[in-house]
Structure formats: C-alpha cells, structure tokens
Amino acid sequence: MAxxxxxxxPDTYSIDDLQRDRVEPWDGIRNYxxxxxxxxxxxxxxxxxxxxxxxxEPGIVGIMTIDSKPYPDPTQFDRHSKYHxxxxxxxxxxxxxxxxxFERKLDRIIPLRELKAHxxxxxMVLNRRGNRLSxxxxxxxxxxLILGLE
DNA sequence: GCCAACGTTGGC
DNA sequence: GCCAACGTTGGC
Numbered sequence: 001m002a003x004x005x006x007x008x009x010p011d012t013y014s015i016d017d018l019q020r021d022r023v024e025p026w027d028g029i030r031n032y033x034x035x036x037x038x039x040x041x042x043x044x045x046x047x048x049x050x051x052x053x054x055x056x057e058p059g060i061v062g063i064m065t066i067d068s069k070p071y072p073d074p075t076q077f078d079r080h081s082k083y084h085x086x087x088x089x090x091x092x093x094x095x096x097x098x099x100x101x102f103e104r105k106l107d108r109i110i111p112l113r114e115l116k117a118h119x120x121x122x123x124m125v126l127n128r129r130g131n132r133l134s135x136x137x138x139x140x141x142x143x144x145l146i147l148g149l150e
Numbered sequence: 151g152c153c154a155a156c157g158t159t160g161g162c
Numbered sequence: 163g164c165c166a167a168c169g170t171t172g173g174c
Contacts, residue, residue: 007172031157031171054172112173130155132171151174158169 002041003138004048005060005126006100015050015062018102023067026097027075028083034135039070039096041137048100049138049146051126052109059111060146068099106150120145 006026008014018024029035043066050062072093075083088094115121125136138146 009172033157058173132156134171153174154172156169156171159167161166162164 002043002046003140003143004037004042004046004066005051005136005138006048006064007051007053007134009054010052011055014052015102015105018050018062018064018100019105021102023099023101025073025099027073029073029097029134030083030085030095031134034133035096037135037137038098042066042070042098044069047103047143049143053134057109057111059109059113059115060106061109062105063103064100065103066098067101070096070098073097108150110146110149114149115146118145118149 013024026038029038046066048064048066049060050064052058052061072090073083073095075081076085076088076093076095077090078084083095085094112126115124116127121127121142124138124142125131125133
C-alpha cells in the first residue's frame with residue numbers, strides 16, 4: 001500500500017467539508033504530474049494526508065483513503081466550471097481523478113513549519129525547493145514519522 | 151500583495 | 163526543437 005499527500009485550499013474544500021461529504025471526487029487537478037499519479041499510481045485503499053494550503057496555517061490536517069479507480073474528471077467538460085478545459089472531450093478526456101474517503105482528522109494540525117524544521121523530513125517531496133505539486137508520494141518512513149508527531 | 155519557482159504556450 | 167512571455171502555485 002502506498003501513501004500520498006494531497007493539497008487543497010480550505011477556502012475551496014477543507015477537511016471539514018470532506019468529513020461532512022464522506023466521499024468526494026478530487027476534482028480540478030490540472031497538472032500532468034499530479035494527474036499521472038492519480039491515473040497510474042494510486043490504488044483503492046491507499047492512504048493520503050489531507051493538506052491545507054494557501055491559508056493561515058498550512059499543514060497536514062487529516063487522513064483519507066483512495067476510494068475509486070481513476071476516471072475522467074467531469075468538471076473538464078462543464079462549460080460553467082472554472083475547471084472547464086475546452087481542449088478536452090468525453091471521447092478523449094485529458095484529466096483523470098480518483099474519489100477520496102474521509103478517514104479521520106488529526107488531533108492537531110501538523111504545520112508546514114514543523115515539517116520543514118524536522119531533521120528527518122528534509123528530503124520529503126513537500127520540502128524540496130520550489131515544489132508546487134498538489135499531489136505527491138509520501139514514503140512509508142515519512143508517513144509513520146509524521147503520524148508520530150500528532 | 152509580493153515574488154520565487156516552476157509549467158505551459160506559441161511564434162519562429 | 164528552442165525559448166521568451168505568460169500564467170499558476172503557494173508560502174510569507
């Protein structure tokens with residue numbers, strides 16, 4: 001089983017929204033690297049950290065489970081969605097997504113500040129300079145270590 | 151709001 | 163295929 005970290009702006013969709021909805025399509029990803037991970041590498045049952053970005057306290061706030069195989073992101077075909085992609089078509093969809101299922105909220109936010117400062121997390125993808133990926137893999141070692149910080 | 155660090159686009 | 167211009171992400 002693999003581990004992941006997935007970013008969302010809480011103003012757009014937060015861990016509390018997922019707790020309410022239980023299962024939700026992770027839509028709006030328009031970056032090929034992130035798409036490829038959902039399309040090629042994620043498996044039903046994988047675990048992922050829910051990460052709040054672009055907010056007062058960026059950091060890991062919860063845990064979720066990958067709940068579906070990849071399928072075309074419906075928002076790409078929706079003319080009224082801000083994720084609409086005119087270059088995509090149902091016959092030849094460009095963007096894929098997976099559903100995620102709420103697992104639990106962490107007892108506390110583990111802030112980015114703390115992840116950055118941790119000596120054993122220096123080589124984490126999140127900490128690589130200039131990283132902007134909204135979905136990234138997390139190693140087994142880092143996953144356990146981060147859970148230990150909770 | 152600023153800006154670094156990308157990724158994407160499009161002219162050539 | 164190159165690369166400059168432009169757009170986006172996301173911390174601060």
